[in-house]
Amino acid sequence: MNSFFIEFRDPLFSIIIFFSIIFTITFFSYWWNKYKRTEDSKYLDKFLKQFASLPSKDELKVLISSGDISEKSWLLLAHSYYKSGNYEKSIEIYNEILNICNSKNRLETMFLLGKTYLKAGFLERAKQIFLSILKTNPRTPEALKSLLLVYEQMRDYKSALDVLEPLDELNEDISLEGNYLRVMAILNNDKISQDEKSQKLLYIYKTSHQLVYMLFEYLFLHNPTLAWEHFDHSKSELLCDILWKIEPKDLNLDIISQNGYLRELYSARGDVDLAKSSSIFELDVLIKLGGKAKATLNFEYMCDDCKIVHPFAFHRCPSCHTIDSVHVECQLSKDFYKDIGDENNSFQ
Numbered sequence: 001m002n003s004f005f006i007e008f009r010d011p012l013f014s015i016i017i018f019f020s021i022i023f024t025i026t027f028f029s030y031w032w033n034k035y036k037r038t039e040d041s042k043y044l045d046k047f048l049k050q051f052a053s054l055p056s057k058d059e060l061k062v063l064i065s066s067g068d069i070s071e072k073s074w075l076l077l078a079h080s081y082y083k084s085g086n087y088e089k090s091i092e093i094y095n096e097i098l099n100i101c102n103s104k105n106r107l108e109t110m111f112l113l114g115k116t117y118l119k120a121g122f123l124e125r126a127k128q129i130f131l132s133i134l135k136t137n138p139r140t141p142e143a144l145k146s147l148l149l150v151y152e153q154m155r156d157y158k159s160a161l162d163v164l165e166p167l168d169e170l171n172e173d174i175s176l177e178g179n180y181l182r183v184m185a186i187l188n189n190d191k192i193s194q195d196e197k198s199q200k201l202l203y204i205y206k207t208s209h210q211l212v213y214m215l216f217e218y219l220f221l222h223n224p225t226l227a228w229e230h231f232d233h234s235k236s237e238l239l240c241d242i243l244w245k246i247e248p249k250d251l252n253l254d255i256i257s258q259n260g261y262l263r264e265l266y267s268a269r270g271d272v273d274l275a276k277s278s279s280i281f282e283l284d285v286l287i288k289l290g291g292k293a294k295a296t297l298n299f300e301y302m303c304d305d306c307k308i309v310h311p312f313a314f315h316r317c318p319s320c321h322t323i324d325s326v327h328v329e330c331q332l333s334k335d336f337y338k339d340i341g342d343e344n345n346s347f348q
């Protein structure tokens, strides 16, 4: 026994005990941290899974009818689905809100549902929603404007023009909308000839001086002689992409030689040699290149109202629905057609 106590009191024994305690504490601390990390990770995964999968229609029904979350929050959620392009989920939420008998935001929800139907392309449903809003609230300009858009997309221009009447009574400016719808009705009328269409469009231009881009796009494509005859020199830059695409045989050299911008534009394209430089960078580069490089002009279309740029021309902005707000911007690009032309020539 004595020998044991002597060893127990040995300093070496104390050191061993000390390190054993440190090892045990470190081991448990390490194990506990690892266990906590695994538990936290499991909780996080479970939490994130709730957001990864969208609530089903039945789940939405239970959640919305329970009233645990305010209607405003549901409207915000539906709007965020709308913004991200998930119209189906957005429509489900609006419909469930409308199913609540004493909904406080009934009219607002109906309007948002109609807008979502319109955006998703359910035109008949959108029409029914806006008509039902107007039945109880006929003096609602936003609902009238949305109904007009629905009729326009349905190509029912007569009904769209009828909507302008109540808008006029509400002191809304309907002149541009009216002319735009009349032009759309002419363009989509298969019963009248191209010449008749050109004359009708020209009449609208002469009497309103609106929709220059839209009208001259048609005229230069189908009746270039008439278009040049009524060409407004001050609109040259607005129509630059239309002018750039005119066939060489349809050019009016008398008019081109009288207009500084046209001289530069067609010198840049290589049809004439009437300008040595241009204040517009893109045209100046093309004039200086003199057709020695495979370069041409490309066009982008910006809405003057919402400033969103589109790769194609539009007459009613696809984003903000403003009419006649297109602003054409040109940029230099590689001429791929010249490549194809050269390749075809090489086989000859």
Ligand SMILES: [Zn+2]
Pocket: 303, 304, 305, 306, 307, 308, 317, 318, 319, 320, 321, 322, 325
């Ligand atoms: Zn716009």
